[in-house]
Amino acid sequence: MAICAGVALLAGGLAGCASAPSSTPSEILDERTGATITAVDKPLVFARDRSERAANLRDYVTVATASVNRGGKRELVLVAYIWSTLDARYEPALADADALVLVADDRRIRLSANGKTPHELGIDNALDVPVGQSVKPLVFPTDLATLRFVAAARSLQIQTRVADAAVTYDLWEDQRPALDRFVRFLDGER
Numbered sequence: 350m351a352i353c354a355g356v357a358l359l360a361g362g363l364a365g366c367a368s369a370p371s372s373t374p375s376e377i378l379d380e381r382t383g384a385t386i387t388a389v390d391k392p393l394v395f396a397r398d399r400s401e402r403a404a405n406l407r408d409y410v411t412v413a414t415a416s417v418n419r420g421g422k423r424e425l426v427l428v429a430y431i432w433s434t435l436d437a438r439y440e441p442a443l444a445d446a447d448a449l450v451l452v453a454d455d456r457r458i459r460l461s462a463n464g465k466t467p468h469e470l471g472i473d474n475a476l477d478v479p480v481g482q483s484v485k486p487l488v489f490p491t492d493l494a495t496l497r498f499v500a501a502a503r504s505l506q507i508q509t510r511v512a513d514a515a516v517t518y519d520l521w522e523d524q525r526p527a528l529d530r531f532v533r534f535l536d537g538e539r
Contacts, residue, residue, distance in 0.1 A: 374531045377474075384471025387416040387534065391527040392477040395507040395518035399435055408433045410449070410507045410518050413477035414496060414531055417470050425496065425535075427460060427489040428467060428476050431509075447487065449509050453502035460489040493535060500529040 376387045392413040399406040411430045416423055429449060447462035465488050467476060476486070499505065502525070507518040 372527070372530065374534045379471060379474065382468070382471040383419065385418040386472055386474075386476075387418070387531075388476055389414040389524070389527050389531040391522075391524040393505065393520065393524050393528065394522035395505075396521035397516060397518045399433070406434050407521075408435070408516075408518070409521065410509075411477060412451075412507070414491075414528060415472060415476055416535055417472060419471050424470060425491050425493060426463075426470060427491050428472075429460075429487045429489065430477075430484040431487070432484045449487075449489070449507055451499065452504075452506040452508060453499045454504055456498065456502075457508075458495060458499075460491075462487045463490050493532065496528060497532050500525050500532050 372390055374387050374390055376385065378385050392411050395410040395412070396407040399408055409430075409432050411432070413428045414425070415428060416425050447464075449460045451458040451460055467486050467488060470488065505520045505523075505525070509516055509518075
């Protein structure tokens, strides 16, 4: 009887492994827009400490990567969300909300929003929106060579301006392996 219970537990455990979430980019057809969306399975998350207000409070930048294919025309984008665990009165007021600088090793990559919303690009469903946050997505066009460089970089930071001061967000959740899988997927390594 104990052997049967052990075998059942083992079988249940193996079934759980088989249904574990995939670590490959997700690829969906958005039925509303007709676009095929390929998205990184885990976004990069950057943070800056705000302990001057209270312990363990931070501002964050979440950066998801997606490829939008509409009728054979592919656009690569970074979708960023800037959010905070602070009271709304203390959320970051960016001097230029449409621009960020991604620092990858010694290279400064200026990201300028293209003015499009995710929906205008063909992304009708939210892409890695931080849970419990009401944030506006910023869409930054990019290219495969830049994504490849970022995925291989030894260090990453996001910089922006808040009021008249430069602000740096350090890498909080390192998902460069997920970005590397995304790049290899787009390169045809499936």
